[in-house]
Amino acid sequence: MRxxxxxLAILVRSALRGMQSSAVASGIAVATIAIALLLIGAFALVVxxxxxxxDRFGQDLQITAYLEEGLSKAEQSLLAERVSTVExxxxxxxxxxxxxxxxxxxxxxxxxxxxxxxxxxLPASLDISLxxxxxxxxxxxxxxxxxDGLPGIAEVAHGQEWIxxxxxxASLARVSGYALGAVLALATLLIVSNTIRLGLYARxxxxxxxxxxxxxxxxxxxxxxxxxxxxxxxxxxxxLGVLWAGFHLLVPQLQYGLAFFLGxxxxxFFAVAESLKLISGGAGLGLLxxxxxxxxxxx
Amino acid sequence: xxxxxxxxxxxxxxxxxxxxxxxxxxxxxxxxxSGAGKTTLLQLLFAAERPSExxxxxxxxxxxxxxxxxxxALRRRVGVVFQDFKLLRQRxxxxxxxxxxxxxxxxxxxxxxxxxxxxxxxGLQHRRYHHPVSLSGGExxxxxxxxxxxxEPEILLADEPTGNLDPDLSVxxxxxxxxxxxxxxxxxxxxxxxxxIERYHKRKLHLDAGRLVEDGPAAGRTE
Ligand SMILES: Nc1ncnc2c1ncn2[C@@H]1O[C@H](COP(=O)(O)OP(=O)(O)O)[C@@H](O)[C@H]1O
Ligand SMILES: [Mg+2]
Numbered sequence: 001m002r003x004x005x006x007x008l009a010i011l012v013r014s015a016l017r018g019m020q021s022s023a024v025a026s027g028i029a030v031a032t033i034a035i036a037l038l039l040i041g042a043f044a045l046v047v048x049x050x051x052x053x054x055d056r057f058g059q060d061l062q063i064t065a066y067l068e069e070g071l072s073k074a075e076q077s078l079l080a081e082r083v084s085t086v087e088x089x090x091x092x093x094x095x096x097x098x099x100x101x102x103x104x105x106x107x108x109x110x111x112x113x114x115x116x117x118x119x120x121x122l123p124a125s126l127d128i129s130l131x132x133x134x135x136x137x138x139x140x141x142x143x144x145x146x147x148d149g150l151p152g153i154a155e156v157a158h159g160q161e162w163i164x165x166x167x168x169x170a171s172l173a174r175v176s177g178y179a180l181g182a183v184l185a186l187a188t189l190l191i192v193s194n195t196i197r198l199g200l201y202a203r204x205x206x207x208x209x210x211x212x213x214x215x216x217x218x219x220x221x222x223x224x225x226x227x228x229x230x231x232x233x234x235x236x237x238x239x240l241g242v243l244w245a246g247f248h249l250l251v252p253q254l255q256y257g258l259a260f261f262l263g264x265x266x267x268x269f270f271a272v273a274e275s276l277k278l279i280s281g282g283a284g285l286g287l288l289x290x291x292x293x294x295x296x297x298x299x
Numbered sequence: 300x301x302x303x304x305x306x307x308x309x310x311x312x313x314x315x316x317x318x319x320x321x322x323x324x325x326x327x328x329x330x331x332x333s334g335a336g337k338t339t340l341l342q343l344l345f346a347a348e349r350p351s352e353x354x355x356x357x358x359x360x361x362x363x364x365x366x367x368x369x370x371x372a373l374r375r376r377v378g379v380v381f382q383d384f385k386l387l388r389q390r391x392x393x394x395x396x397x398x399x400x401x402x403x404x405x406x407x408x409x410x411x412x413x414x415x416x417x418x419x420x421x422g423l424q425h426r427r428y429h430h431p432v433s434l435s436g437g438e439x440x441x442x443x444x445x446x447x448x449x450x451e452p453e454i455l456l457a458d459e460p461t462g463n464l465d466p467d468l469s470v471x472x473x474x475x476x477x478x479x480x481x482x483x484x485x486x487x488x489x490x491x492x493x494x495x496i497e498r499y500h501k502r503k504l505h506l507d508a509g510r511l512v513e514d515g516p517a518a519g520r521t522e
Contacts, residue, residue, distance in 0.1 A: 003404035010401050021389065209385045212347065213446070214375035215402040217368070 015226035022199050029195040033235025036184035041243045043177035050170035063128040066155045086146040088134035093127040137167040192289025200297045225290050232286020236279035303353035313339040315509040326480040329489040331506035337489035341456045345377045346370045378447030380457040384439050386431040393427040399450040417449040436463035455486045
């Protein structure tokens with residue numbers, strides 16, 4: 001155990017020395033990783049916020065299906081019954097014409113509007129709420145389809161027709177984020193593996209000497225893996241820092257534009273776990289890049 | 300070493316049909332003109348090169364058939380003084396000598412203590428924070444010797460270890476290697492310094508154009 005710790009310390013020192021001795025190349029590698037992760041992170045931030053809104057949207061989702069005039073009480077109950085059998089539906093409440101009228105009267109200015117009107121102009125309706133786990137744009141779609149096929153329903157309103165388009169935009173952002181991420185990750189891999197390879201060549205003599213005095217393959221190679229990983233992690237931290245600063249500088253400026261995208265939900269930055277993912281993503285890219293360089297290099 | 304040949308280029312033998320046996324604690328000179336194959340012979344012994352023919356048993360292991368992953372373990376038991384020193388240019392003298400111990404995972408404090416003692420023996424303790432480039436040829440050579448000896452190897456291979464030393468220092472370094480042999484290390488010193496060989500009456504292996512032409516005079520067993 002002690003021996004492992006000692007060797008680990010030596011390897012870390014050697015990795016740091018490696019970065020020091022090729023400071024410019026290492027700096028470029030770190031900067032590249034930081035820029036790539038910055039772009040990926042910015043995309044992720046947009047997606048996370050859009051997704052957050054989508055997640056919240058269900059909570060106050062209320063669907064109202066207005067019934068045609070002239071249905072009997074029994075027919076109305078039957079309709080309510082049938083709607084409640086739709087797989088995504090949690091609860092259905094039948095609101096009769098009379099109840100609708102009373103409700104409207106209770107609203108501000110409602111009584112005044114109804115003054116002078118003869119009879120009851122309001123239709124009966126079904127108040128529908130979805131099962132909590134189905135309060136998604138998809139769940140809403142399923143309900144809409146089911147209601148379409150039911151005779152006796154005049155009109156459906158949920159006041160959030162925009163949500164499907166929004167969900168599409170969010171998934172488009174996510175998909176293009178993945179595509180961009182893949183391209184940037186590949187570019188980063190190339191840059192890191194190139195940096196590490198240059199380091200390997202620059203220190204070839206040293207590595208040969210280490211091998212001649214009995215250093216194992218791991219002892220010779222591990223510092224380069226560490227170096228790549230470290231470069232990646234530093235790049236990740238930098239990217240996160242810039243994103244954080246940018247987020248706090250830009251969000252107040254863009255209040256109105258953001259309100260358009262996010263409604264009245266507050267834009268949020270990455271949580272700790274998400275931030276760590278970005279950093280370890282950088283570290284992972286660095287590790288892979290240096291692994292690729294070592295595999296291409298034989299001695 | 301049994302009937303060992305080595306050809307870097309097919310047909311051109313750097314060593315041809317060499318057989319010899321060196322015991323623990325034995326001190327052996329390896330002599331011969333430049334190009335006779337001294338360096339090649341030493342390199343075979345720590346698996347820096349593989350024999351083209353024949354078998355080589357070092358510390359109970361057959362080098363001809365040694366797996367690549369077993370090479371580091373062997374080299375940790377063999378100290379080598381290279382003809383061109385092979386010092387790490389970016390590291391201090393202290394670090395250069397210390398690598399031998401670093402690779403086996405010895406704690407830093409212990410490494411520093413041992414390195415200091417070793418450097419004192421070669422008279423370079425005051426140079427321990429210098430880099431090899433700022434040292435003279437002779438000083439670099441002594442660093443190389445210190446690195447080879449600090450791990451208390453079972454075998455010491457030295458390729459022209461006194462080539463850059465003035466006579467006084469040569470004697471000191473030779474004494475150092477002799478005392479290693481006294482402690483049980485098998486020591487092989489390649490040299491063409493006739494004076495040196497004559498001063499010490501030790502077993503002498505003479506190579507000529509890759510062939511072992513003389514093995515004597517001290518009590519050596521030949522096969
Ligand atoms: N790496 C090599 N590649 C090809 N030929 C070599 C190599 N090393 C040594 N030789 C040849 O092998 C012969 C013996 O060389 P060497 O062992 O260095 O002799 P010495 O150390 O006695 O001067 C020489 O002819 C030399 O040219
Ligand atoms: Mg030679």
